[in-house]
Each structure stands twice: as structure tokens, then as C-alpha cells.
Amino acid sequence: MNMTLTQVALQPGGDLDGFRAAARRLIGRDTPPGQVIWTSEGDLFGAAPEGEGAPLMLPKLTGEIIPLVVCHNDPQRYGLLYTLIWRLTHGERHLMQIASDPLVHRLYIMAKSVRRDLHKMHAFVRFRQLDLPGGGERFMAWFEPEHFIVEATAQFFVDRFRGMDWAILTPKGSLHWDTRTLTIGPPGERAAAPQMDDFEQHWLDYYEATFNPARVNPTVMKREMAVKYWKNLPEAEIIPRLIHEAAPRVQAMIEREAEMSTKRNPDKAVAAMADQTPKSLDALNRLILESVPPAPFSPRAVLGEGLIGARIAFVGEQPGDQEDIEGRPFIGPAGQLLDRALEEAGIVRAETYVTNAVKNFKFKPSGKRRIHQTPTTGEIKHYRWWLERELEFVHPHLVVALGATATQALAGKAMPVMKNRGATSAFGAWPGFITIHPSSLLRQPDEAAKTAGYKAFVDDLKRAGALAA
Amino acid sequence: MNIMDILVAKKLRILADAAKYDASCSSSGSKGRKAGEGAIGSTTGSGICHSYTPDGRCISLLKILLTNYCLFDCAYCINRRSSNVQRARFTVEEVVSLTLGFYKRNYIEGLFLSSGIIKTPDHTMEELVRVARSLRRDHGFAGYIHLKTIPEASPWLIEQAGLWADRLSINVELPTVLGLKALAPEKDGGTIAAAMGQMNERMIEAKEEKRRFAPAGQSTQMIVGADAATDEMVLNTSASLYGNFRLRRVYYSAFSPIPEASSVLPVKAPPLRRENRLYQADWLLRYYGFSAPEIASSGEGGMLDLDIDPKLAWALKNRDRFPVDVNTGERELLLRVPGLGARAVDKIIVARRHTALGLDDIRRLSPGLKRARPFLITRDHSPARLTDRLDLRERLAPPPTQLGLFE
Known part of the structure; x- marks a missing residue:
């Protein structure tokens, strides 16, 4: 057996690519972990990389843990990871699942420590705003992570502060974002970050006000916000004072007698509070x-229109394209058909009230056209309270539901229209009547069926008219 | 600071102080979301705690009231109308600009906005919705928003709030309807349940219909120690809230002395240990397969044991169920072993397929081995008579500590 030692020199910090290439090479040559010396001060002697080995097939869990452990500041990290890979590829395929194995356990702890450091960096970076002579906003922070995680946190800060111009400086590298491009730079200096930001006083005020002195518990605070982070947290400066003042503050609260209220008599305001529903249509x-x-609705609400106190109220589904443009209900093709049918049924539209269950047009854009979309159950309910109040103001003798959506809105549950066509008691306080929506006639391709459907619709309207009289 | 800043600073101090008795601070539960072009804000599933105050609680959200003027007169609340506390009122724009200012400096995950009731519940709720709408629409803000829902407001306002907020919440405040009647005369248990029901229904539909409606669900808070309700009543209420309204979290808040206290409630130190036991019991309810009556049976007279945690208390009263063999025991039984957390149990179940676990293995998988040991059988350990020992409780209970000043 060849006992020569192999030295692998990786880049400073967390050199994931370098480690991956070296591990492939070493496994390819069957070099056991004991014969490898890992360094991470960069390749001082400029030795040329010795070519790529074949990719390694490793369990999924390994893929999650390696990139984390590589960021750890422990100089042994590469050696430990390589031992893991060696064992996985030499008869211990299931090693990752044995979380109690000393090596796996140690690597999990290292990964956890890096994960925690990432999390704490996401949490404890404090940006300060720079005074820019030409206006505009620029933010900068100084932070000291424990591990080599600066690059690994970049995506989080980009996703969160995309529209902001910012930089984070650390002793382990820096991030710069100008609202378009991310630059990963060399380590920064604390002095290069701003030392103050006037806005910060609001944060200190908030920190103090949100603290409850009756629950003082510095142990838990320090467990979650370790003292090592305090030097870069502006709020940490006031912690000693808050703790010092807590006990006397609470003692004063406990000793203080309850006082009589000095408020004016609130009876009128309290009575007025209960009276909040809108007073008119x-x-x-x-x-x-x-x-x-x-x-996905058009922002314009189309209101009901017609006579308050009308004998009959018609409730349709929702405004269509035409209605949305003009802001009035039932004026498009379906509305025109309704007008015609009403006339034949002997009902004067101006003497009725016409509205929709859903007040906005739901559509899907398709080129220049807007294609009608049926509202969902949840969307119908979104509008239901308004419809109920509206009908209370109109107070009709009969409420006519045109089609399935209106029926569902008025009944509070889905009811098949054809099966329940005609008078109904399902609309709560309102005598109800269910018929089709006129647009269903427009969609009917068969002329004979269309004619028959139209006739039945007019008959329905006649019956409804008679019921409402 | 200019004069406007000084005024805003004063309001912030008053309205953050007024909001701090709400225990909820979580920014979790929302879907991952990223800032759009030119905008700011993102959410991660589990949320982030950006700071901790010396009370050990985290700061995740800017938690403030829009105003602490209030027409209600809830005895436990510092902001009740009969309190002489100093009052203030933010404008919608002030809250929006403070939220953005805090967010840009990475102090917070977003906003938790609540309010005293002014004019009418509807008017108040409309103002809350306006803040959320302005953040989302006018500023493209994609951070976390938690809105307190006012149950007395009209249902259409809940519909509106859900369009903008990640989380909605209504506080049940007290575990029993009687308690609520006695201490919060303007509130009504039925109204609260109806509003929670409406929110739950809309959240379920939105999920099915792939629409956005409060994707982080709803939570609530119960004040503990302001009335005579037992822990059993508290846990029964929680269990029914989790079951009926799919609440993500029930927060327990030990009733804390407040300045401007009401004469109805004696001012005393908050029952922090009781609060802690209730949180532990709540975990057993949600993640460990315990029922509320089972947990309550671990204590006496409907109150949890204050000296030991409810899981250990239950195990000591049910010794016939132990020991459990880590290498063969069912998950449901392992979950009941004191000192073993749900994660440790899952790791045990995976690892034991490949190896026979010994005590050293369990020590590496769980930090609670000391407590678990008498209840476990491992490859190299069997507690045999240990579970019969009468002094087991004394051996496992944490040593009596000097009580803290306010315990």
C-alpha cells in the first residue's frame, strides 16, 4: 500500500468547489482519509489542479450537509467531510441515517452551528443609512459572522432588499448590491461603515417600550442573542439600564393603588359605537x-341600480366586459336580452332593481379581449355581506336569482338551477325565485333550443312578476 | 430630529408600550415570498427573530397600536377607556413610514398592527386595513403583515383584511365565556367565535381555490391568571380552538401588572411559571399526541404541576406504560418518554433500522437523556426497578432554585 501523504490546498474560507473536485480525485484514486492533509491558506506553491475525478453518487442528506460544513471555521472540516465520504463509499451507504454515529453527530452539530450563524446574520445585520449629498438612499452594515457564511447569505439579502442600494461589510468578505448586481468583495473595515443614523433613535425607543419589566429574564435573552453579537447591535447599549430599572418599576406598579378614572362620561360614545352599519344604500x-x-378582478365595482322599494329585485352573476367599461349593470348583450324578455313578460325594468352577486368583473386577458371567469365559492362569499345589506335597503317583495352564482350567493350554498327553477324559500328572509342567467341563452349553439330556452325564460319572468305583485 | 420626528417618536413610545401585552410576535407560517423589482420585503416559512429584549421575548415584528384610545373597558387591559394612561394616535402614513424605515434597516420582519376601538369597530378596522393596503399597493411591500381583527367589525372588513395580511388574529382573551363577560363587558364570545369561523372558512377556500387570503393563518391569545379558570379549562379551550378553527398558535400571556391597574383585578406578579407549563402542555397537545384531559390528569385539581413539566408529570403517574425500548417501541410511545423530543424520536426511528442503539447513541441524539433514562430500554441499559422507585420524582425534578424576584 502506498503510504505517501497527499496535500490538498484549498482556497481560504469555504471552498466548496475546491473540496468537491479534490474529493472526487481522491476517491477516484482510492486515497484513504488518513493519507490526506487539508490546508486552506490558498495554493501557495501554485500547483496545477490535477484534473477532475468522476462525480460521486452520494445520498441526498450529504448534499445538504456538505455546503454547510464547508463554511464552518473549524480547520478540520475538510478532513471530517472527506472521512464521511470515504465511509459512505466504502460499505457504509446508510451512514447518514445513523445520526447517533460520532462522526455524523459531529458533522450535524457543525452544520447546525453554521445554520445558526446564517440565521443570526439574517437577523442581526443592522443597516445604517448613509448621508448622500445628491439625495437617494444608500444603506450599509458592519457584521462579524462566526463562520465563512458571507457568500451564503447573499441571496437572502438580495431577495429581501432588492429595491435598495446596500452593502454589508464583514471581516470575512463583503456584499454590495446596487439594485441590479451583486458584487462579492474582499473583507471590509468597521470604520468604513457609517457610525450613526438618526433614525436609529426610533429603534431604541421601540426596543425600550416593547420590553415588559415585569417579566425580566436576561438568561433567555442571552441564550438567543449571545453577548458576542452585542457590539454590533445598537439596541444592546441600553440593555444594562433596562435590567437595572426593571425591579423598581414593577415595585412601583404593584404598590400603586388603582385610581379613579378621570375620563368624561363615555356613555354616548359607547352607545354610538354599536350603531355602525351603513345608514343608506x-x-x-x-x-x-x-x-x-x-x-383577478377589475378594480371598478359596478353597483346595483333601480328603484329602492321595487317589488322585484334581479340578482345576476357579475358585471361583464361592457358593464365594467360603462359602470352599469346588465347593459351588455345579456342585459339587452334581459330587457327584451322583461318587456315581453310585461315588466318595466325602470320599476325594478337590478344588481349582481359579485360587484367586480372577473376576467382573464386574452390578447385584446377580456374573457369572463366564473367566480369561485370564496369570491362569492367575499361579496355576500354587501348583497344582503343592499337587499335590506331595497326591500323587494321578491328576489330573482339569475343563474347559479346568484342562487349560491342568496342561498348561501350551491343549488342546481334547472332542478330548483321557480319559487324558492332558500333565500333567507326573502321570498325567492330561481331562473337561468340570460347569458346562458347567448351561449346556446342550437337555435331551436335557444328559442325554447328563451320562451321558458320569459315564462319564468311572467311568473316572477305575478309573485311579486 | 425635527419637530415631526419628535412627535412621531413620542407616539411610538406610547403605542409600542400599549401593544406589548400581546404575546404573539411570530412572523412564521407564510409562504416564501421575495421582493419584486424596485421593492423590498420577503418572507421565509419559519420567520426571523431580529432582537431580544431583557424579558427574553423576541422582536420579530414592529408591534404597535394604531391608537390606544379605546371605547371598550376590559379590566385586564391597560388601554381600557377608564384607564388614565397617556393616549396617542398614529396616522396611517406614519405607521407606513415607520414600518418601511424599520424594515430597511433590518430591525423587523414586518408589522403587527392592532388598535383600540375608536368611533366604531368598523371605522377602526377600516383604518387597519388601510395601513396594510398602503404598504402592499403603494409601496410594493412584501414583508410580513399581521393584522389584529376586530370581531365586532362587519364581515366585509375581514374579507378585505385577508387580502393584504399574512396572518389575522382575534384574541379570545379569557378561557371561559363567563370570564369574558365579567372582565370585558363589551366583548362577546359568540361574536369572537363567529369571526374566527369566518376567517377559517375563507382560509380553507382560498387554499383550495389557490387564492391569497391570510396565508399564515390565524392565531389567538389567552390571558392566564386574570380570572379563576383552571389550566384544564385553558387547555380544553385551546384544544377546541385548534380543532374548530385550525388556529396555528394559541399564545398564553401571564397576566402582568400594568400601570393604571383596574381595581377589579389585584395587581400581583405575573404567573410566569404557570404560563411556561401551559406552553409545554400546548406542545404536547399539538405535536405529541396528548389530549387535553390526559395532560390535565398529570396535575391536581385541574392545575398543572408547577415543579415539573407536564410530560414528566404524566409519565410519573402512568409508570405502567414504561419503560419503552428505543430499538422496538412505537413512535407514539417514544413521544411520551420525558426528555425525548419529537425530532430525537424521529432520528431514533431512522437510525435503529441500521444499528442497535445504546445509551451513548441516545445521548448524542437527545439532550434530555438524564430525564429519559429511567423510562428507556436500550441495547446496554434496562431501568428495571427504577420506575418503581418512590423517590423518582425527587430524582428527576430540577433542584429547587431560589425563586426569582417576580416568580
């Missing part, structure tokens, strides 16, 4: 207009 409509619809 106009007031309700203002709320609807000011509210923002859920995601």
Missing part, C-alpha cells in the same frame, strides 16, 4: 366602491 355603495376586489 348610498353609504353602502361608497364602501363597495372604496374596497379593493380580490386578485
Whole structure:
């Protein structure tokens, strides 16, 4: 057996690529861990890399742990990792699953320590704003991580502060982000980071105010926010004072007698508080207009229109393309069909009230067109409270649901339209009537069926008109 | 600082102080989200604690009230209308700009906004929604937002709040309806349950329909020690909240002396140890397969044992269930072993497929071996008579410590 030692010189810090290449090479040559010396001061002698070995097939857990352990500041990290790989590839395929194995246990602890350091860097970096002569905002922080994690945290800060111009300086490297590009730079100096930021006083004020002196517990605080981090945390400066003052503050609270209220008599305000529902349809409509619809809806709410006190109220599904543009209900093709049918049924639209269960147009853009989308159960419920209040103001004799969405909104549950067509008692306080939505006739390709459907629709309207009288 | 900054600073001190009795600070539970072009904000699944105050609690969110003026008169609350506390009120814009200022300096994960009730519950809730909407729409803010929901507000406002917030919460405040009636005359248990039900229903639908509605779910808080409710009542309430409304978290808050205390409630040190035991019991409820009555049975008279943790207390009262063999025992039984956490149990189950575990192995897998030992059989250890020892409790209970000033 060849007993010569192999020296592997990796780059300073966490040299994942260098380690991966070396491990492949060494395993390829079947070099046992005891014959490898790992250094990480850079390749001083400039020896040329000796070519890539074949990729190693390692269990998934190893892939998670190696990049973390490589960032650890323990000089033995590469040797330990190589021993792990050696054992995995020499008859101990399941080694990673034996978390109680001393080596695996140690590597897990190292990975945990790096993970914790990453987490603490995400948490404890404190940016300070720079005074820029030309205006604009620039932020800079000084931080001292325990391990070689600067590069590994970069994505977190980019994802979070994408629109911000910032830099983080550390003794182990630096990150610079100008809202477009990330630059990973050499170690920085504390003095190069700003020493103050006027805004910081708000943070100290908040830190002090949110602390509850009756629960003082510095042990837990130090466990989670180790003292080694304090020198770079502006809030740490006031910790000793807060702890010192806590006991007397609480003693004073306990000794103090409850005092009589000096407030004016609140009865009127308290009574007024209970009376908050909108007092008119106009007031309700203002709320609807000011509210923002859920995601894929047009922002414009189309309100109901017609006569308050109408005998009959029609509830459709939602405004369509045309209605959304003009801001009025039932004026597009389906609305025109409704008008025609109403006329044939002997109902004057101006004497009715017409509205929709859902107040905004839900659509999917397709080129220049906006394609109607049926609202979901959750979306129908989003609007339901408004519809109920609206009908209370209109107070019709009969509420006619046009189609499935309106029926679901009024009944509070889905009901098949064709099966339940006609008068219904499912609409709570309101005598109800269920019929089709006129747009379903427009979609009917068969002319004969369309004619028959239209006739049935007019018949429904006649019956509804009679019920409402 | 200019005069505007000084005014905002004063409001911040008052309104952060007024908000601190809400124990919830978590920024967890949301889906991973990243800042868009030109914007700031991201969420990670588990949330980040950015600082810790000397009370050992974390600061994850900017936790403030929009105002501490309040028409309600809840005896346990520093902001009740009859309290003489100093009052302040933020504008929507002030909260938005403070949130962004804090966020850009990496002090926080986002905003936790609550409010006293002014004018009407609807008016107050509308203001809360306006803050969240402005952060999201006007500033593209993608950080975490937790809004306190006002159960007395109209249902449409809950619908609006869910569009912008990551988490919504309503505090049940007291474990029993009677307690609530006695101490919070304007609140009503039925109204609170209805609003929680509405939020839960909407969250389930949104998930099914792949829409955004408070993706981090809902949580609540119960004040412990302000009324006569037992731990058993508290845990029963929690179990039903987890079951009925799929709450992500129930927070327990030891009733803490407040300045401007009410004469209804005697001012005394907060029952911190009791709060701690309730949190431990809560974990058993959620992750260890214990039921509320089982946990309550570990103590006496519906109160948990204050000297030892509820899992150990339960094990000592159910010694016939032990010892459990780490190499063959079922997961459900291993989870009941004092000193073994859920993660350690899962590691044991994976490792034992490949090797017979001994005491040294368990020591590496769990920091709680000392407590677990009398309840475990391993390759090289069998406690035999140990579980029968009468002094087992004394051997395992932590040594009596000098009580802290406020314990």
C-alpha cells in the first residue's frame, strides 16, 4: 500500500468547489482519509489542479450537509467531510441515517452551528443609512459572522432588499448590491461603515417600550442573542439600564393603588359605537366602491341600480366586459336580452332593481379581449355581506336569482338551477325565485333550443312578476 | 430630529408600550415570498427573530397600536377607556413610514398592527386595513403583515383584511365565556367565535381555490391568571380552538401588572411559571399526541404541576406504560418518554433500522437523556426497578432554585 501523504490546498474560507473536485480525485484514486492533509491558506506553491475525478453518487442528506460544513471555521472540516465520504463509499451507504454515529453527530452539530450563524446574520445585520449629498438612499452594515457564511447569505439579502442600494461589510468578505448586481468583495473595515443614523433613535425607543419589566429574564435573552453579537447591535447599549430599572418599576406598579378614572362620561360614545352599519344604500355603495376586489378582478365595482322599494329585485352573476367599461349593470348583450324578455313578460325594468352577486368583473386577458371567469365559492362569499345589506335597503317583495352564482350567493350554498327553477324559500328572509342567467341563452349553439330556452325564460319572468305583485 | 420626528417618536413610545401585552410576535407560517423589482420585503416559512429584549421575548415584528384610545373597558387591559394612561394616535402614513424605515434597516420582519376601538369597530378596522393596503399597493411591500381583527367589525372588513395580511388574529382573551363577560363587558364570545369561523372558512377556500387570503393563518391569545379558570379549562379551550378553527398558535400571556391597574383585578406578579407549563402542555397537545384531559390528569385539581413539566408529570403517574425500548417501541410511545423530543424520536426511528442503539447513541441524539433514562430500554441499559422507585420524582425534578424576584 502506498503510504505517501497527499496535500490538498484549498482556497481560504469555504471552498466548496475546491473540496468537491479534490474529493472526487481522491476517491477516484482510492486515497484513504488518513493519507490526506487539508490546508486552506490558498495554493501557495501554485500547483496545477490535477484534473477532475468522476462525480460521486452520494445520498441526498450529504448534499445538504456538505455546503454547510464547508463554511464552518473549524480547520478540520475538510478532513471530517472527506472521512464521511470515504465511509459512505466504502460499505457504509446508510451512514447518514445513523445520526447517533460520532462522526455524523459531529458533522450535524457543525452544520447546525453554521445554520445558526446564517440565521443570526439574517437577523442581526443592522443597516445604517448613509448621508448622500445628491439625495437617494444608500444603506450599509458592519457584521462579524462566526463562520465563512458571507457568500451564503447573499441571496437572502438580495431577495429581501432588492429595491435598495446596500452593502454589508464583514471581516470575512463583503456584499454590495446596487439594485441590479451583486458584487462579492474582499473583507471590509468597521470604520468604513457609517457610525450613526438618526433614525436609529426610533429603534431604541421601540426596543425600550416593547420590553415588559415585569417579566425580566436576561438568561433567555442571552441564550438567543449571545453577548458576542452585542457590539454590533445598537439596541444592546441600553440593555444594562433596562435590567437595572426593571425591579423598581414593577415595585412601583404593584404598590400603586388603582385610581379613579378621570375620563368624561363615555356613555354616548359607547352607545354610538354599536350603531355602525351603513345608514343608506348610498353609504353602502361608497364602501363597495372604496374596497379593493380580490386578485383577478377589475378594480371598478359596478353597483346595483333601480328603484329602492321595487317589488322585484334581479340578482345576476357579475358585471361583464361592457358593464365594467360603462359602470352599469346588465347593459351588455345579456342585459339587452334581459330587457327584451322583461318587456315581453310585461315588466318595466325602470320599476325594478337590478344588481349582481359579485360587484367586480372577473376576467382573464386574452390578447385584446377580456374573457369572463366564473367566480369561485370564496369570491362569492367575499361579496355576500354587501348583497344582503343592499337587499335590506331595497326591500323587494321578491328576489330573482339569475343563474347559479346568484342562487349560491342568496342561498348561501350551491343549488342546481334547472332542478330548483321557480319559487324558492332558500333565500333567507326573502321570498325567492330561481331562473337561468340570460347569458346562458347567448351561449346556446342550437337555435331551436335557444328559442325554447328563451320562451321558458320569459315564462319564468311572467311568473316572477305575478309573485311579486 | 425635527419637530415631526419628535412627535412621531413620542407616539411610538406610547403605542409600542400599549401593544406589548400581546404575546404573539411570530412572523412564521407564510409562504416564501421575495421582493419584486424596485421593492423590498420577503418572507421565509419559519420567520426571523431580529432582537431580544431583557424579558427574553423576541422582536420579530414592529408591534404597535394604531391608537390606544379605546371605547371598550376590559379590566385586564391597560388601554381600557377608564384607564388614565397617556393616549396617542398614529396616522396611517406614519405607521407606513415607520414600518418601511424599520424594515430597511433590518430591525423587523414586518408589522403587527392592532388598535383600540375608536368611533366604531368598523371605522377602526377600516383604518387597519388601510395601513396594510398602503404598504402592499403603494409601496410594493412584501414583508410580513399581521393584522389584529376586530370581531365586532362587519364581515366585509375581514374579507378585505385577508387580502393584504399574512396572518389575522382575534384574541379570545379569557378561557371561559363567563370570564369574558365579567372582565370585558363589551366583548362577546359568540361574536369572537363567529369571526374566527369566518376567517377559517375563507382560509380553507382560498387554499383550495389557490387564492391569497391570510396565508399564515390565524392565531389567538389567552390571558392566564386574570380570572379563576383552571389550566384544564385553558387547555380544553385551546384544544377546541385548534380543532374548530385550525388556529396555528394559541399564545398564553401571564397576566402582568400594568400601570393604571383596574381595581377589579389585584395587581400581583405575573404567573410566569404557570404560563411556561401551559406552553409545554400546548406542545404536547399539538405535536405529541396528548389530549387535553390526559395532560390535565398529570396535575391536581385541574392545575398543572408547577415543579415539573407536564410530560414528566404524566409519565410519573402512568409508570405502567414504561419503560419503552428505543430499538422496538412505537413512535407514539417514544413521544411520551420525558426528555425525548419529537425530532430525537424521529432520528431514533431512522437510525435503529441500521444499528442497535445504546445509551451513548441516545445521548448524542437527545439532550434530555438524564430525564429519559429511567423510562428507556436500550441495547446496554434496562431501568428495571427504577420506575418503581418512590423517590423518582425527587430524582428527576430540577433542584429547587431560589425563586426569582417576580416568580
